[in-house]
Amino acid sequence: MDMNQYLDIFIEEAREHLQQLNVSLLELEKNNKNKEVLNEVFRVAHTLKGMSGTMGYTKMQTLTHRMEDVLDALRNDRFVADSNMVDVLFKCLDALEIYVNTIAATGQEGDKSFSDVVDALHKIMENTKSVKKAEDTAAASAEVKDSESESGIKPNIVELNQYDINVIKKAIETNMNVYQMRVVLDQGCLLKAARAFIVFQILEKNSEVIKSIPKVEDIEDERFDFSFTVVVITEKSKDFFIQEINSVAEISAVEITPIAYDDLVSVEDNTEISESTDTQKIETTFAAAAAAQSNTGDQHKKFQKTGKTVRVDIDRLDLLMNLVSELIIIKTRLEESSVRKDDANIESIEYLERITTSLHDAVMRVRMVPVETVFNRFPRMIRDISRELNKDIELHMSGEDTELDRTVIDEIGDPLIHILRNSADHGLETHEERLKANKPSVGNIYLRAFQDGNNVVIEVEDDGQGIDAEKVRNKIIQKGMDSPEIVESLSDKEVIEYLFKPNFSTADKVTDLSGRGVGLDVVKTKIETLGGLVEVDSTRGKGTVFTIRIPLTLAIIQALLVRIGSEKYAIPLGSIQEIENVKPEEIRMVRNQEVILLRDMVVPIVRLGDILGVPDVEPDEDKKSITCVIAKKGEKLSAFVVDSLIGQQEIVIKSLGKVLSGVKYIAGATILGDGNVALILDVNSLAL
Numbered sequence: 034m035d036m037n038q039y040l041d042i043f044i045e046e047a048r049e050h051l052q053q054l055n056v057s058l059l060e061l062e063k064n065n066k067n068k069e070v071l072n073e074v075f076r077v078a079h080t081l082k083g084m085s086g087t088m089g090y091t092k093m094q095t096l097t098h099r100m101e102d103v104l105d106a107l108r109n110d111r112f113v114a115d116s117n118m119v120d121v122l123f124k125c126l127d128a129l130e131i132y133v134n135t136i137a138a139t140g141q142e143g144d145k146s147f148s149d150v151v152d153a154l155h156k157i158m159e160n161t162k163s164v165k166k167a168e169d170t171a172a173a174s175a176e177v178k179d180s181e182s183e184s185g186i187k188p189n190i191v192e193l194n195q196y197d198i199n200v201i202k203k204a205i206e207t208n209m210n211v212y213q214m215r216v217v218l219d220q221g222c223l224l225k226a227a228r229a230f231i232v233f234q235i236l237e238k239n240s241e242v243i244k245s246i247p248k249v250e251d252i253e254d255e256r257f258d259f260s261f262t263v264v265v266i267t268e269k270s271k272d273f274f275i276q277e278i279n280s281v282a283e284i285s286a287v288e289i290t291p292i293a294y295d296d297l298v299s300v301e302d303n304t305e306i307s308e309s310t311d312t313q314k315i316e317t318t319f320a321a322a323a324a325a326q327s328n329t330g331d332q333h334k335k336f337q338k339t340g341k342t343v344r345v346d347i348d349r350l351d352l353l354m355n356l357v358s359e360l361i362i363i364k365t366r367l368e369e370s371s372v373r374k375d376d377a378n379i380e381s382i383e384y385l386e387r388i389t390t391s392l393h394d395a396v397m398r399v400r401m402v403p404v405e406t407v408f409n410r411f412p413r414m415i416r417d418i419s420r421e422l423n424k425d426i427e428l429h430m431s432g433e434d435t436e437l438d439r440t441v442i443d444e445i446g447d448p449l450i451h452i453l454r455n456s457a458d459h460g461l462e463t464h465e466e467r468l469k470a471n472k473p474s475v476g477n478i479y480l481r482a483f484q485d486g487n488n489v490v491i492e493v494e495d496d497g498q499g500i501d502a503e504k505v506r507n508k509i510i511q512k513g514m515d516s517p518e519i520v521e522s523l524s525d526k527e528v529i530e531y532l533f534k535p536n537f538s539t540a541d542k543v544t545d546l547s548g549r550g551v552g553l554d555v556v557k558t559k560i561e562t563l564g565g566l567v568e569v570d571s572t573r574g575k576g577t578v579f580t581i582r583i584p585l586t587l588a589i590i591q592a593l594l595v596r597i598g599s600e601k602y603a604i605p606l607g608s609i610q611e612i613e614n615v616k617p618e619e620i621r622m623v624r625n626q627e628v629i630l631l632r633d634m635v636v637p638i639v640r641l642g643d644i645l646g647v648p649d650v651e652p653d654e655d656k657k658s659i660t661c662v663i664a665k666k667g668e669k670l671s672a673f674v675v676d677s678l679i680g681q682q683e684i685v686i687k688s689l690g691k692v693l694s695g696v697k698y699i700a701g702a703t704i705l706g707d708g709n710v711a712l713i714l715d716v717n718s719l720a721l
Contacts, residue, residue: 040140050081050084051129053077054077054126065114072108075101080282082101095151096125124153197243197264209267210267212240212264217287217288228284232284239273245264246263271291353396361589365682368386405434406442407449426478431482437583438585449480452581453478488583492581564605568667589683591682594705605713605714612662615660616658617656629661636670638671639720644698649676671720686700700714
């Protein structure tokens with residue numbers, strides 16, 4: 034059968050299993066005798082083996098099969114997982130991730146066989162091979178003995194009616210094989226009907242199914258526990274079916290019993306013939322499911338449903354969001370036109386506003402994803418860094434259930450990687466240095482997330498040595514970035530801000546982790562692209578805190594519309610502190626920069642008309658007062674000079690496209706109610 038229809042589901046499920054494998058291996062390293070974690074790792078490896086085998090990815094199947102052997106030996110206490118063994122298992126995880134990424138990109142698993150990893154697993158098993166063989170033999174003998182004691186001849190032959198017996202006898206007379214097969218699913222299997230469907234496809238292709246317990250209708254509706262039994266007539270061997278059915282994901286066991294004349298047990302003539310399930314019924318039932326699956330995908334949507342969640346393609350969410358955006362735009366146009374209409378129209382427009390607001394909120398909730406999806410990759414990264422740097426580092430995470438827009442989630446990972454690596458390499462001291470400073474030998478990194486109004490705050494804190502402000506000062510002077518007089522006049526916090534300059538690094542030597550002058554400038558650029566900001570607060574000898582503040586969503590926001598010259602611009606409301614009317618004579622010059630005094634704070638003035646190239650409608654000297662929009666960037670304030678205020682409005686952010694994507698000071702555009710376009714100002718790049 035064509036397996037391409039299952040490719041997307043395979044990739045999605047495989048990535049979920051790999052993420053779970055990552056988390057479980059970290060737990061296993063902490064407690065190598067935890068049987069629950071061992072069973073979970075084994076289950077994931079077994080599932081991946083079945084999935085890859087079903088899809089025909091033999092290299093991936095071989096690797097997971099070897100993993101399964103080692104994990105089974107661990108579960109049976111033949112040896113204990115030490116750090117070296119966990120390292121090998123992590124190499125397996127890395128190899129599997131490469132396989133899945135290659136499959137996602139090309140549809141094929143690639144040429145890499147990772148023979149070194151497979152050999153390492155094989156060497157682990159060499160020490161226990163003889164013990165395993167003896168235990169398997171003893172277990173098999175005990176199973177046969179127990180089974181024979183129950184029935185006298187063969188274990189649990191199902192009850193057959195006279196029709197079934199006649200069919201089986203006829204098959205045996207023509208030298209056909211008759212098997213009773215009991216298929217057992219994993220206890221954690223969430224897609225029982227889907228797994229059964231694949232098993233029945235294998236059986237129908239290679240045999241004739243004459244009986245099913247429970248009935249096919251019950252199996253299709255998942256009205257069964259975790260096992261079902263079928264009786265088949267086939268030319269194939271027992272080993273063939275064991276191999277084929279075991280290749281299906283989440284199959285725990287396959288028990289196949291040959292049926293001979295002596296095993297046939299007659300039943301009363303009044304046994305309902307409907308109890309038996311002939312081949313035609315099976316073909317009809319599952320053919321309908323297959324047709325629905327290939328035509329509409331509804332069957333797989335049913336199978337993918339887990340609890341109260343269902344996987345939805347992000348492109349479909351984007352389409353839904355675009356439709357909501359258009360609805361909000363037309364609502365704004367109707368509001369403007371309603372000024373000249375009667376009360377009935379105004380009431381209808383207010384009702385439309387409530388509906389669009391509710392619809393927008395609902396769509397946004399669908400798009401929200403917990404930051405846990407990003408955070409889960411970091412414990413493994415910190416583990417590897419701690420071994421590479423020979424430091425004892427422990428990562429503490431909190432607020433993983435905090436939600437962000439999917440588009441923001443996809444972009445936030447790389448900046449966090451840079452900051453965490455910076456904390457581990459620059460921030461935390463070595464084992465000896467911490468003991469000399471009367472600190473615990475284990476360094477701590479705290480990764481926190483929490484919601485603050487319409488923003489999400491992510492903090493990365495370490496209890497290391499802090500940032501040496503004097504060392505940063507010397508680097509600034511050494512690189513000629515500012516004169517010694519100016520540098521010495523700066524506060525420690527202002528000096529630390531230079532760490533976000535391009536090509537600036539305080540590392541004494543270049544390593545695999547740092548020292549190349551890239552990192553924090555990339556972090557700042559990426560965060561500001563998302564409409565957020567990043568701040569750093571450090572105390573010498575105690576540690577450093579990086580704070581990232583990003584908006585919940587990048588799609589629809591509240592904004593203040595302003596007029597600059599003859600043009601209209603939008604300023605995100607979340608960046609605005611207040612609005613002040615300033616008299617021209619209140620403006621002062623400090624270091625060649627125009628400033629105003631606002632409640633004992635010196636606030637620099639940003640003349641948007643000059644920066645954006647929009648000529649003033651009226652000179653300053655002719656104005657009685659100048660309108661200033663006080664915008665905040667972290668703890669800093671800037672006063673944006675505008676000609677007039679239009680008002681607050683809900684706007685839809687539209688991209689400028691690839692050609693204009695690099696335009697400075699502009700974050701995007703929006704369509705106004707009159708159909709004209711207003712540019713959205715990037716407060717982070719404009720603020721001083």
